[in-house]
Amino acid sequence: MDLQKEKHSDSAVPGALVRKEAIMSALNWKPFIYGGLASITAECGTFPIDLTKTRLQVQGQVNDAKYKEIRYRGMVHALVRICREEGLKALYSGIAPAMLRQASYGTIKIGTYQSLKRMFVEHPEDETLMINVLCGVLSGVISSSIANPTDVLKIRMQAQGSVIQGGMMGNFIQIYQKEGTKGLWKGVSLTAQRAAVVVGVELPVYDLTKKHIIMSGFMGDTVYTHFLSSFTCGLVGALASNPIDVVRTRMMNQRGQQHGGHSNYKGTLDCLLQTWKNEGFFALYKGFWPNWLRLGPWNIIFFLTYEQLKKLDL
Numbered sequence: 001m002d003l004q005k006e007k008h009s010d011s012a013v014p015g016a017l018v019r020k021e022a023i024m025s026a027l028n029w030k031p032f033i034y035g036g037l038a039s040i041t042a043e044c045g046t047f048p049i050d051l052t053k054t055r056l057q058v059q060g061q062v063n064d065a066k067y068k069e070i071r072y073r074g075m076v077h078a079l080v081r082i083c084r085e086e087g088l089k090a091l092y093s094g095i096a097p098a099m100l101r102q103a104s105y106g107t108i109k110i111g112t113y114q115s116l117k118r119m120f121v122e123h124p125e126d127e128t129l130m131i132n133v134l135c136g137v138l139s140g141v142i143s144s145s146i147a148n149p150t151d152v153l154k155i156r157m158q159a160q161g162s163v164i165q166g167g168m169m170g171n172f173i174q175i176y177q178k179e180g181t182k183g184l185w186k187g188v189s190l191t192a193q194r195a196a197v198v199v200g201v202e203l204p205v206y207d208l209t210k211k212h213i214i215m216s217g218f219m220g221d222t223v224y225t226h227f228l229s230s231f232t233c234g235l236v237g238a239l240a241s242n243p244i245d246v247v248r249t250r251m252m253n254q255r256g257q258q259h260g261g262h263s264n265y266k267g268t269l270d271c272l273l274q275t276w277k278n279e280g281f282f283a284l285y286k287g288f289w290p291n292w293l294r295l296g297p298w299n300i301i302f303f304l305t306y307e308q309l310k311k312l313d314l
Helices: 002-026 030-058 075-086 088-092 095-120 129-163 168-184 188-216 223-253 268-279 281-285 288-312
Strands: none
Touching: 030 075, 030 088, 030 095, 030 129, 030 223, 030 288, 075 088, 075 288, 095 129, 095 168, 095 188, 129 168, 129 188, 129 223, 188 223, 188 268, 188 288, 223 268, 223 281, 223 288, 268 281
16 A cells, blocks of 8 residues: 555655646746846837827817817827927837836736747647737736826826926826826726737747748748748737727726816717717727837837847846
8 A cells, every 4th residue: 555655655746746847947037037028128119109000089079179189190200299399208208118118018917928929839830820819918918007197197198298297207297196096097908908919919929920931941040030020920919909998098088086086088088989979990000000010019029129139047
């Protein structure tokens, strides 16, 4: 009887060790660090385009006098007018919370995505589209929910530009005092939905494109493969996320009172329906070009930086 127990325990130990090693390898700190650094680099390089996208998305709201006027005819016109009226510095309004957002959101997103993949599948070549999409959706929801206050700050500072008073901490305190904790997590459901769509599309598309290019023998694991894969995932991500992005931007930008008060939109669905009804279906694709022109270069800079950091293996 003791011998049987001993044999059973001996056979159980290797299995337990294998599972422990798999979990430990999944919880690798490097994707978190590399993801955060690459996200900050990409954000700095594309921030002015993101600012024009926000300005284009908030204008034309018939139920908000402040944003009713169509001030910008397109991305280039917005860039020129902002520079002329508010100065070059205005193109980086909200850069501080944007970098803080990427330091938190980007770090958690990539680290969680890579860790979840390794928990499901030990080797990258065994990954499937379904597993990658699931990991992308989960990592997007988790990371965006945590980083939502920085997103609210960034959008407020971008939309109002030179009109807004105070720096990042001053505006953070102001939102908290006037709107409470709820104000900092305004639009969190939409942020999570957008992140679920964007991350659930972009990262799996990148992985899938990269995998097929390498396996086809067309190109190896080179910078050209990374460029083509990141360009593809940026385009697909922009098409999938733009309607959610418009609604999210408008929801986050509207001001509310801590103890009740008037809001232009009762909720995310109401915002979606009002935008469609008052401005037409294509209003949901307002800011698409700057959105794509941002997501495209953003993903290219991000993945090229991330892949190079992986090769350095710091």
